[in-house]
Amino acid sequence: MRSKPWMVWPLILLLAGVVFNAGCSSSKPTSSESAKEPVIGVSHQPCVHALPTYMAMQKGWDKAEGLKINYQFYASGPPQNEALASNKWEVGAEGAVPGMLAAIRYGAYIIAISNDESETNDLWVRPNSPILKVKGANPKYPDVYGSAATVKGKTILLTTASTGHYAVIATLKALGLNEQDVKLVHMEQSQAMAAFEAGQGDIVQLWAPFDYIGESKGWKKMSSGKRAGVVIPGVVLASKKAFEENPDKVAKWLKLYMKGIAEMKANPTDSAKLLGAYYKEHGLTLDDHALAQEFSLRPIFDTKEQLALFARKDGAPSQVEKWMSDLADFFVQQGRISPAEKDKFMKGNFMNDKILKMIGS
Amino acid sequence: MTPPLQSVSATGAVQAAAAPVAPAPPPAPASGRKAGEASGSLWWLSALSLAGFLGLWYAVVRFEIISHTLLASPGEVLTTFISKLTERAPDGATLGAHFKASLTLALTGYLSAVTVGVPLGLIMGWFRKADDIIKPIFEMIRPIPPIAWIPLAILWLGIGLPAKAFIIWLSAFVPSVINSYAGIKLTEPVLISVSRTFGASNWETFLRVGAPSALPMVFTGLRLSLSSAWMTLVAAELLAATEGLGYMIQMGRTLARPDVIIVGMLTIGCTGAAMAFLLEKLERKLAPWRRS
Numbered sequence: 001m002r003s004k005p006w007m008v009w010p011l012i013l014l015l016a017g018v019v020f021n022a023g024c025s026s027s028k029p030t031s032s033e034s035a036k037e038p039v040i041g042v043s044h045q046p047c048v049h050a051l052p053t054y055m056a057m058q059k060g061w062d063k064a065e066g067l068k069i070n071y072q073f074y075a076s077g078p079p080q081n082e083a084l085a086s087n088k089w090e091v092g093a094e095g096a097v098p099g100m101l102a103a104i105r106y107g108a109y110i111i112a113i114s115n116d117e118s119e120t121n122d123l124w125v126r127p128n129s130p131i132l133k134v135k136g137a138n139p140k141y142p143d144v145y146g147s148a149a150t151v152k153g154k155t156i157l158l159t160t161a162s163t164g165h166y167a168v169i170a171t172l173k174a175l176g177l178n179e180q181d182v183k184l185v186h187m188e189q190s191q192a193m194a195a196f197e198a199g200q201g202d203i204v205q206l207w208a209p210f211d212y213i214g215e216s217k218g219w220k221k222m223s224s225g226k227r228a229g230v231v232i233p234g235v236v237l238a239s240k241k242a243f244e245e246n247p248d249k250v251a252k253w254l255k256l257y258m259k260g261i262a263e264m265k266a267n268p269t270d271s272a273k274l275l276g277a278y279y280k281e282h283g284l285t286l287d288d289h290a291l292a293q294e295f296s297l298r299p300i301f302d303t304k305e306q307l308a309l310f311a312r313k314d315g316a317p318s319q320v321e322k323w324m325s326d327l328a329d330f331f332v333q334q335g336r337i338s339p340a341e342k343d344k345f346m347k348g349n350f351m352n353d354k355i356l357k358m359i360g361s
Numbered sequence: 362m363t364p365p366l367q368s369v370s371a372t373g374a375v376q377a378a379a380a381p382v383a384p385a386p387p388p389a390p391a392s393g394r395k396a397g398e399a400s401g402s403l404w405w406l407s408a409l410s411l412a413g414f415l416g417l418w419y420a421v422v423r424f425e426i427i428s429h430t431l432l433a434s435p436g437e438v439l440t441t442f443i444s445k446l447t448e449r450a451p452d453g454a455t456l457g458a459h460f461k462a463s464l465t466l467a468l469t470g471y472l473s474a475v476t477v478g479v480p481l482g483l484i485m486g487w488f489r490k491a492d493d494i495i496k497p498i499f500e501m502i503r504p505i506p507p508i509a510w511i512p513l514a515i516l517w518l519g520i521g522l523p524a525k526a527f528i529i530w531l532s533a534f535v536p537s538v539i540n541s542y543a544g545i546k547l548t549e550p551v552l553i554s555v556s557r558t559f560g561a562s563n564w565e566t567f568l569r570v571g572a573p574s575a576l577p578m579v580f581t582g583l584r585l586s587l588s589s590a591w592m593t594l595v596a597a598e599l600l601a602a603t604e605g606l607g608y609m610i611q612m613g614r615t616l617a618r619p620d621v622i623i624v625g626m627l628t629i630g631c632t633g634a635a636m637a638f639l640l641e642k643l644e645r646k647l648a649p650w651r652r653s
Contacts, residue, residue, distance in 0.1 A: 082617075085428070101616060101617050157520070157601070160603075160615075162615075184603060185601045186601065186603055187601045191599070194516070195519075195601065198516045198519070335449055335451055335453070338450075
């Protein structure tokens with residue numbers, strides 16, 4: 001064997017391919033489904049947009065609907081998208097950035113909006129920060145703290161290539177600054193919090209639920225996506241295969257999801273308790289104030305409102321398309337995606353209300 | 362330096378000691394032509410192995426045994442590699458900038474680790490008291506994964522180069538200590554006795570017999586430490602970064618770009634291999650008796 005090393009590589013790669021494909025096929029969410037009760041692979045994160053699915057499972061709506069949910073939990077968008085590429089889930093909710101990338105790279109469809117998280121993609125400073133001394137330096141953005149003079153040269157801890165990054169750039173723009181005027185340091189959310197607490201950086205970018213923890217430490221919100229004039233939606237996705245080959249099953253799940261949203265709108269107090277239980281199951285304890293903010297700061301949309309958001313009027317782009325186009329533009333400016341990829345995203349009908357219409361009719 | 366000690370010191374002494382335990386050198390080729398044939402044949406086999414690997418990689422992607430969304434083709438990786446030499450997209454810096462940042466980080470962590478680790482291992486292996494004092498603490502720290510130190514590294518050292526270098530230092534430190542320790546423990550007792558018989562003090566014997574005889578194992582430790590340093594790079598750059606090969610790989614993951622990930626991985630692999638090659642050259646120069 002030693003004298004014929006070229007024989008080793010084909011064997012290794014072939015074996016890897018076989019094992020890999022076996023792994024992928026064995027993890028297909030529909031492999032174990034029975035004829036009576038179809039199984040759907042649903043992916044979520046430690047986030048409020050998981051609550052409708054969690055609620056459906058807790059209240060037994062899934063069984064009543066004749067659907068078995070294979071619930072999958074991911075810490076963030078990138079591993080969730082990797083699992084999508086491996087065909088491990090069919091529907092799920094995630095942030096707008098991984099949602100856009102899932103559409104561009106893997107052909108996933110945005111079938112609904114989970115919530116508007118513009119206010120919970122935010123920037124925080126310590127209570128003694130000089131940035132807090134100025135508010136509304138630009139009258140167009142009256143709720144943004146700081147000015148060009150107080151923010152210029154500051155170190156911002158942020159998760160790059162994310163919706164939080166989008167909020168940071170919007171804030172800098174609102175203050176008449178750009179990326180070159182500050183020092184941006186990439187960190188994951190939990191590490192950014194630890195570093196900021198240890199005295200590193202002048203501004204930290206967070207998103208929910210981390211920002212509630214920041215608030216509990218006495219940090220002050222200086223800006224957010226909403227305050228800086230951008231809309232950051234959370235998106236509900238269906239894999240290309242599920243959307244194109246099994247829309248009825250996707251519709252069954254989306255019906256449950258929208259039922260959950262209706263319940264969250266109608267009964268936020270009880271829903272907040274359930275959200276607290278969900279977070280606790282995943283190792284995060286939030287107080288009542290933080291849980292209440294999950295409902296007060298993050299607008300959610302019922303089926304009728306969703307259909308209006310997705311509706312194109314006189315050939316003009318829909319509201320959802322406008323939001324996602326702005327986000328895609330930001331990513332093109334950052335060099336994270338190419339203009340051709342943006343075109344593919346915008347023209348590929350990836351923001352699609354077909355399933356919403358199926359359940360709305 | 363006394364004449365008797367000179368006769369057993371440094372290279373000469375260790376060469377004499379190592380000769381009986383070192384594997385016999387390969388038989389010299391009968392002629393230059395045969396030697397050329399032998400090395401030529403090995404080179405050809407290695408090239409074929411590499412070509413086979415690349416061919417199969419291409420085929421696996423081309424025939425969709427593994428989807429192209431999960432694994433970029435060799436051609437795609439090469440294109441990305443070439444574009445990354447000048448382009449900052451999609452991860453915010455050119456490959457050269459990433460490479461420079463990572464090399465600075467890896468070398469800072471690695472060199473500081475071996476500067477402390479090698480002498481410490483030698484001292485622990487030679488001086489019983491030092492071993493008794495340091496070993497329990499070392500054994501307790503040794504199994505802790507470097508990544509577990511990240512939260513404390515942030516608290517103690519902030520988010521700049523020192524914190525990241527500290528994570529790499531931890532991973533490179535352990536192999537250099539262990540191998541130096543084992544190396545000096547394996548010193549031929551006969552040599553130690555000879556050195557002492559000729560009147561050398563314990564410190565002199567340590568410096569002139571123990572440390573040189575440990576060199577082959579020290580170099581094994583240096584190579585293992587180097588691998589550990591590069592392997593920990595991605596974890597270290599998780600801490601905080603805007604440039605670096607680890608950061609580039611993370612961005613490739615965030616943006617679902619396997620080609621970017623593979624370019625980062627191959628750059629780390631090639632750099633690590635080149636540095637290991639240089640280290641081997643240095644070892645051959647400083648410890649020629651270990652050529653086998």
